[in-house]
Amino acid sequence: MVDTALKRGRNAVVLSLHIPEPEGRPGDPADFSKIKLPEPGEVRRPPIEVEPAEIRDLAFTLIRVLDREGRAVGPWDPRLPAETLRQGLRHMVLTRAYDDRMYRAQRQGKTSFYMKCTGEEAVAIAAAQALEFDDMCFPTYRQQGLLVARGYALVDMMHQVYSNARDPLKGRQLPIMYSSRQFGFFSISGNLGTQYGQAVGWAMASAYKGDSRIAAAWIGEGATAEGDFHNALTFASVYRAPVILNIVNNQYAISAFHGIAGGQRSTFASRGIGYGLPALRVDGNDYLAVYAATAWAAERARSNLGATVIELYTYRAEGHSTSDDPSRYRPQEERERWPLGDPINRLKQHLIAIGAWSEAQHKALEAECAEAVRAALKEAESVGTLGQSRPSAKEMFEDVYKEMPWHLRRQRQEAGV
Amino acid sequence: MPTMNMIQALNSALDVKLNDDPNVLIFGEDVGYFGGVFRVTEGLQKKYGATRCFDAPIAEGGIVAAAIGMGAYGLRPVVEIQFADYIYPAYDQLVSEAARLRYRSAGDFTAPLTVRSPYGGGIFGGQTHSQSVEALFTHVAGLKTVIPSTPYDAKGLLIAAIEDDDPVIFLEPKRIYNGPFDGHHERPVQPWSKHPASEVPEGRYTVPLGQAAVVREGADVTVLAYGTMVHVALASAAEAGVDAEVIDLRTLIPLDIETVQASVKKTGRCVIVHEATRTSGFGAELSALVQEHCFFHLEAPIERVTGWDTPYPHAFEWDYFPGPARVIAALRRVMEG
Numbered sequence: 001m002v003d004t005a006l007k008r009g010r011n012a013v014v015l016s017l018h019i020p021e022p023e024g025r026p027g028d029p030a031d032f033s034k035i036k037l038p039e040p041g042e043v044r045r046p047p048i049e050v051e052p053a054e055i056r057d058l059a060f061t062l063i064r065v066l067d068r069e070g071r072a073v074g075p076w077d078p079r080l081p082a083e084t085l086r087q088g089l090r091h092m093v094l095t096r097a098y099d100d101r102m103y104r105a106q107r108q109g110k111t112s113f114y115m116k117c118t119g120e121e122a123v124a125i126a127a128a129q130a131l132e133f134d135d136m137c138f139p140t141y142r143q144q145g146l147l148v149a150r151g152y153a154l155v156d157m158m159h160q161v162y163s164n165a166r167d168p169l170k171g172r173q174l175p176i177m178y179s180s181r182q183f184g185f186f187s188i189s190g191n192l193g194t195q196y197g198q199a200v201g202w203a204m205a206s207a208y209k210g211d212s213r214i215a216a217a218w219i220g221e222g223a224t225a226e227g228d229f230h231n232a233l234t235f236a237s238v239y240r241a242p243v244i245l246n247i248v249n250n251q252y253a254i255s256a257f258h259g260i261a262g263g264q265r266s267t268f269a270s271r272g273i274g275y276g277l278p279a280l281r282v283d284g285n286d287y288l289a290v291y292a293a294t295a296w297a298a299e300r301a302r303s304n305l306g307a308t309v310i311e312l313y314t315y316r317a318e319g320h321s322t323s324d325d326p327s328r329y330r331p332q333e334e335r336e337r338w339p340l341g342d343p344i345n346r347l348k349q350h351l352i353a354i355g356a357w358s359e360a361q362h363k364a365l366e367a368e369c370a371e372a373v374r375a376a377l378k379e380a381e382s383v384g385t386l387g388q389s390r391p392s393a394k395e396m397f398e399d400v401y402k403e404m405p406w407h408l409r410r411q412r413q414e415a416g417v
Numbered sequence: 418m419p420t421m422n423m424i425q426a427l428n429s430a431l432d433v434k435l436n437d438d439p440n441v442l443i444f445g446e447d448v449g450y451f452g453g454v455f456r457v458t459e460g461l462q463k464k465y466g467a468t469r470c471f472d473a474p475i476a477e478g479g480i481v482a483a484a485i486g487m488g489a490y491g492l493r494p495v496v497e498i499q500f501a502d503y504i505y506p507a508y509d510q511l512v513s514e515a516a517r518l519r520y521r522s523a524g525d526f527t528a529p530l531t532v533r534s535p536y537g538g539g540i541f542g543g544q545t546h547s548q549s550v551e552a553l554f555t556h557v558a559g560l561k562t563v564i565p566s567t568p569y570d571a572k573g574l575l576i577a578a579i580e581d582d583d584p585v586i587f588l589e590p591k592r593i594y595n596g597p598f599d600g601h602h603e604r605p606v607q608p609w610s611k612h613p614a615s616e617v618p619e620g621r622y623t624v625p626l627g628q629a630a631v632v633r634e635g636a637d638v639t640v641l642a643y644g645t646m647v648h649v650a651l652a653s654a655a656e657a658g659v660d661a662e663v664i665d666l667r668t669l670i671p672l673d674i675e676t677v678q679a680s681v682k683k684t685g686r687c688v689i690v691h692e693a694t695r696t697s698g699f700g701a702e703l704s705a706l707v708q709e710h711c712f713f714h715l716e717a718p719i720e721r722v723t724g725w726d727t728p729y730p731h732a733f734e735w736d737y738f739p740g741p742a743r744v745i746a747a748l749r750r751v752m753e754g
Contacts (some may be wrong), residue, residue: 065745107527180525194482197510201487201494202490203486205490205492206490208492211489227476227478230476402581406674407674
């Protein structure tokens with residue numbers, strides 16, 4: 001058949017199917033040589049009124065503030081008070097301590113499932129600090145930092161992870177699929193990407209009501225391939241919705257490297273360009289850069305200028321979840337070689353560089369956070385872990401509808417609960 | 418009292434709610450300036466302004482996702498999916514999101530949206546403008562599914578659906594938008610104006626969700642129907658000379674089981690009719706429920722008259738549509754049984 005096609009003379013070459021491959025697999029050295037990094041401070045910061053068409057280049061570069069020595073440089077430096085930075089550092093350290101402890105709890109058989117955000121803490125926490133408390137967040141499963149930064153009680157997160165009698169979600173949701181209207185944290189869906197268009201709808205509602213609040217959504221680079229992502233960008237663009245559309249590019253969708261979502265052809269930020277949306281590509285491990293980009297996008301949204309797409313370039317330092325083993329599909333040493341470092345170390349280095357922090361203080365902070373997690377865990381486990389304690393089985397039938405219809409009442413009787 | 422066809426009655430329901438409640442807004446493909454391909458939203462943008470009734474991109478998944486977000490904010494969006502056949506891109510948003518939001522957030526977030534969509538056959542719409550999709554939604558915990566069969570019910574049910582705090586799939590039998598089609602496609606169509614249920618009050622009233630209507634009392638056999646098939650069932654019963662009790666379910670979920678079982682226990686016979694394909698159709702659920710609730714009162718096997726288990730075929734509209742000949746045959750079979 002091939003020969004026949006060539007004989008017909010239609011094609012210069014035989015057609016072949018392209019399957020993208022990553023730079024390395026297990027056993028290979030970690031190779032990040034193809035990642036082009038502009039110098040920190042190099043990328044310009046346009047005024048928020050800028051026409052999206054004038055800043056298309058910002059979708060292909062990388063906004064960085066922290067340099068190698070931990071100095072904040074360039075126009076994107078948000079010039080935050082040291083106290084805000086120390087709060088940010090504390091939220092990140094606490095989130096990491098919480099993740100580490102809950103991961104162990106899953107390994108100890110205390111729950112069925114857990115997901116860490118290790119290495120991606122700045123993505124959620126800097127954003128939470130740049131937003132107002134009552135702005136509505138539509139997260140994926142890796143933005144637990146939003147809850148930590150907004151002061152949601154760790155013990156309530158643990159009750160949820162343990163599906164115990166005090167689980168705020170009454171034992172109905174997979175661990176880590178938190179929800180809290182009070183803390184502006186939309187119910188997490190396990191179906192990827194669905195929250196993106198909902199965030200746009202929420203933002204449209206806020207604009208419709210003449211409200212001042214905005215919405216922010218997060219999606220993984222892998223899930224940008226979902227139709228929901230493109231629907232959301234269309235709606236955000238058409239109705240100029242006051243929403244920040246974050247794409248967390250942590251390089252991996254479970255085992256599939258970013259190229260399977262189209263990351264070798266163009267940046268994920270550049271997806272926004274076709275929709276006429278301003279798009280920023282940001283070092284997601286640089287707390288200051290994430291804060292500054294979020295603040296820029298938030299100011300645009302609050303000024304009725306509409307949505308902004310932000311790609312947060314980061315690295316998933318650990319497995320996708322407790323059900324995953326990244327050593328089976330990626331080079332072992334990638335985490336150490338990631339050229340943009342670790343968000344906690346970098347903010348710590350910056351605080352020390354400006355004389356607002358010390359190694360001793362950092363050690364004390366780590367101990368304090370570990371203790372906070374330990375105390376919360378003790379309280380949560382006094383209620384019970386998965387299987388030891390659970391909400392009333394009656395809860396299985398509640399909240400399907402506002403009022404329980406006859407068929408569910410009957411089934412509840414049949415279940416004997 | 419004014420006389421309305423079903424389109425006018427639906428338009429009136431939307432008008433009432435837009436007027437009553439600033440949190441109600443409408444969007445969908447072509448619903449804004451143009452007023453919708455079936456004219457259900459005609460004049461609403463002009464009367465209430467573009468932010469209350471506007472056009473949406475051709476992205477059903479995006480339409481429903483936006484409506485869910487608006488619902489979570491506190492609005493009561495009413496969205497139109499231009500044909501029920503186009504609803505599948507929104508299926509994940511409806512099934513995984515709207516239906517489960519209250520449950521998975523323990524009541525913290527809700528999605529009180531209404532999804533209106535013309536459905537059903539009888540208009541030579543071919544495969545992509547004729548489908549009956551109700552069973553895809555009645556199977557989903559957390560959704561309510563409503564199908565009116567008259568202008569009066571259409572308005573009252575739509576207002577009830579918009580005011581309901583749960584997501585409602587509101588399917589409009591487009592074959593009877595303009596008149597109560599009884600399945601006799603060879604005869605001229607009767608306009609709604611000759612039907613008593615075309616008398617529709619101007620203002621607000623509701624027809625509660627979850628309540629069926631006995632549209633014809635009878636002693637011999639119960640016919641369970643909804644949408645266009647209510648009118649086919651009524652005509653068929655009259656022509657068959659069978660004293661049938663015809664029940665218009667109006668709401669499929671939650672189902673009015675009490676009305677159904679009271680009737681079947683009285684008549685001892687049951688024929689279920691719907692346009693949708695038979696296998697795993699809503700008739701299967703009805704059949705199982707009748708068997709569970711009325712087994713010792715049944716004097717004949719339950720019959721189902723439905724669309725065939727094929728895609729909706731353009732040239733064979735009337736071979737596919739479960740018209741009076743097939744309903745009459747079923748009525749006769751159960752009476753002999």
